Amino acid sequence: MQIEDTKEIPKRTRYYQAMCDSEALNKGEVYYNLKELYIVFLCPEDIFGQGKAVYRFKNLDVDCPKIELGDLCFKNFYIFNKYRDVAEKSIREYLEYFATRNPSSPETKKIDRMVKWYQTDNETRKRYMTWQQEIDIAVDLERQRANDAEKRFFEAKDRADKAEAHASEEKARADEAEARAENAESRADRYEKMLRELGKL
Structure with a gap:
């Protein structure tokens, strides 16, 4: 669940995919064993600004979207403040609960009871805060790595630009030297011709 639009949520899905995939396979295990992966974000506001209640992403060919990459990774974003626009009843009930905190189904009532229990359990609250801090630290580290890269x-x-500029300067000097050498050779040829005409050679 992402309450605030931090302008980095799509990149966080990429990071979470990497984390899940790295944990899904043991060292030396074949990639064929990777299962379907769904990364789900629940957001109060429409971070994509297209007015939709649900956004579903998968990897497609840029030039021909009919061609799927087939990596079995899906990234879904549910805008729970738009729960009324969701067609699937079960999903709509969950999103309504996140938006209003009013349970309207047996499933959301069960979640509501669990939430209230966890809220009163100090040890659970402490573990949750530690876990959230670890996620924030991991995201900050990933952002720092991206900035460093x-x-x-x-x-x-x-x-590279400086080396290219230096190479261009060296080439210009070489061309200039070559031009001077050609001019000197041309003068020598003219001088030799003149001396031959005067019978000096």
Whole structure:
């Protein structure tokens, strides 16, 4: 559940996919054993701004969307403040509970009872806060890694641009030297011709 739009939620789905996949396979295990993976976000507001209650993503070919990658990874976003627009009754009941905190089905009433119990259990609250802190730290580390990678990229690009500029300068100097050599050779040829005409050679 993501209450606040931090402008990084889509990238968090990528991070969560990597975490889940790395835990799903043992070392040396074949990729064929990867199962379907659904990453689900529950958001109060429409972070994509298209007015939909549900957004479902999967990997498709950019030039031909009919072609699916088939990696069995799906990322779904449910905008629970738009629960009235959800067709599936069971999903709508869950989203309504998240939006209103009023349980309207046996399933959501059971969740509501569990939520109230956990809220009164200090040890559970402490574990939850620790878990949330670990997630926040992991996200911050991932963001820092991305920033560092971006910084290294621009530094490498800057070095490449400087090297290219230096190479261009060296080529210009070489071309200039070649032109001077050609001019000197041309003058020598003219001087030799003149001396031959004067009978000096």
